[in-house]
Amino acid sequence: MPALACLFGAxxxxxxxxxxxxxxxxxTLDELVxxxxxxxxxxxxxxxxxxxxxxxxxxxxxxxxxxxxxFWASWCEPCQLEAPLLERAQSRLERYxxxxxxxxxLDASTDSESFVRKYHLTYTSLRDATxxxxxxxxxxxxxxxxxxxxxxxxxxISRGEIDEAFLNHAVALAESS
Amino acid sequence: xxAPRKSLAxxxxxxxxxxxxxxxxxxxxxxxxxxxxxxxxxxQRQVMCVTCKIPLExxxxxxxxxxxxxxxxxxxxxxxxxxxxxNLVAQYGPTVLAMPSTHGFDxxxxxxxxxVVLALIATVLALLPGWRRHARERAAALTSSRSLSxxxxxxxxxxLARFD
Numbered sequence: 350m351p352a353l354a355c356l357f358g359a360x361x362x363x364x365x366x367x368x369x370x371x372x373x374x375x376x377t378l379d380e381l382v383x384x385x386x387x388x389x390x391x392x393x394x395x396x397x398x399x400x401x402x403x404x405x406x407x408x409x410x411x412x413x414x415x416x417x418x419x420f421w422a423s424w425c426e427p428c429q430l431e432a433p434l435l436e437r438a439q440s441r442l443e444r445y446x447x448x449x450x451x452x453x454x455l456d457a458s459t460d461s462e463s464f465v466r467k468y469h470l471t472y473t474s475l476r477d478a479t480x481x482x483x484x485x486x487x488x489x490x491x492x493x494x495x496x497x498x499x500x501x502x503x504x505x506i507s508r509g510e511i512d513e514a515f516l517n518h519a520v521a522l523a524e525s526s
Numbered sequence: 527x528x529a530p531r532k533s534l535a536x537x538x539x540x541x542x543x544x545x546x547x548x549x550x551x552x553x554x555x556x557x558x559x560x561x562x563x564x565x566x567x568x569x570q571r572q573v574m575c576v577t578c579k580i581p582l583e584x585x586x587x588x589x590x591x592x593x594x595x596x597x598x599x600x601x602x603x604x605x606x607x608x609x610x611x612x613n614l615v616a617q618y619g620p621t622v623l624a625m626p627s628t629h630g631f632d633x634x635x636x637x638x639x640x641x642v643v644l645a646l647i648a649t650v651l652a653l654l655p656g657w658r659r660h661a662r663e664r665a666a667a668l669t670s671s672r673s674l675s676x677x678x679x680x681x682x683x684x685x686l687a688r689f690d
Contacts, residue, residue, distance in 0.1 A: 354649075357641075357645050361638065364634055364638065422577075424577055424588070424589045424592070454619075455576045455577065455618055455619060455621070456617075456618070457592070457593075457596055457617040457618065458617060459596075460592065477619075478615075478616055478617070478618075478619055479619050479620060480619040480620075480621065
């Protein structure tokens with residue numbers, strides 16, 4: 350009987366440890382990028398609804414382009430600060446066949462659409478209603494941005510508000526490749 | 527989520543807008559002649575403020591007010607509880623629901639208490655025969671310790687016979 354009680358206790362502890370490890374954000378992508386191993390962008394073929402209607406799109410539909418993938422929400426203040434930067438980067442990237450791709454997360458579509466209008470964003474944003482697309486990038490905070498090269502590999506990650514230097518890197522990549 | 531540094535003015539403005547929406551929406555609902563099938567407090571108890579990660583009914587933030595205004599809008603359209611919750615999940619994702627989902631690791635929330643209760647019942651069932659046996663043995667020992675030896679029984683009989 351004591352053996353059974355110990356086994357049961359061990360199972361409960363194992364469950365707690367499993368829960369803690371699976372609930373914390375995955376940083377595998379960051380480690381690979383730091384080692385210059387450049388992982389393929391996860392869930393690239395997953396179709397998400399386009400914000401404001403217009404069907405569904407996936408990251409793989411932009412294959413061959415340099416993409417700045419930006420996770421954002423209308424309630425996130427740093428997202429509001431970086432929105433003009435991203436819009437400027439969009440016009441620079443467009444010249445070299447690149448683009449910014451926004452993905453909203455934990456945000457009502459009406460609020461997201463108001464945000465797009467307020468900041469005059471011209472790039473496409475997708476809606477990740479379940480949050481599973483964002484989680485596959487280890488995203489649990491906003492904003493977070495990923496530079497994806499023409500081969501569909503992540504070459505730079507910013508977990509937090511982006512700056513000009515980060516976007517210049519993306520534009521330089523689009524220019525050089 | 528990264529803690530937003532809202533200025534007091536922005537927060538107050540957002541609260542005012544949400545409050546105005548809450549006041550204005552029931553009026554428009556009455557004008558539209560839609561009978562509400564639920565109330566804001568009922569829904570608030572069942573959902574979370576997605577940015578503050580606390581139940582909406584206790585959350586005080588601009589985003590919580592926006593969520594309340596959104597829910598009130600759905601109530602005013604005549605939606606029921608289940609429909610509103612489906613709509614909220616479609617907008618904010620499954621984390622908006624206060625109750626954990628019945629999939630993946632969240633299932634443990636329901637299964638672990640059940641397993642604990644079953645383990646306790648199994649333990650009691652396993653120990654019960656032993657407890658009963660011990661109780662019987664103790665009772666038997668007590669009875670035997672109280673029984674008289676033949677000599678004492680004879681003496682008691684003779685004593686009692688003297689009173690006859």
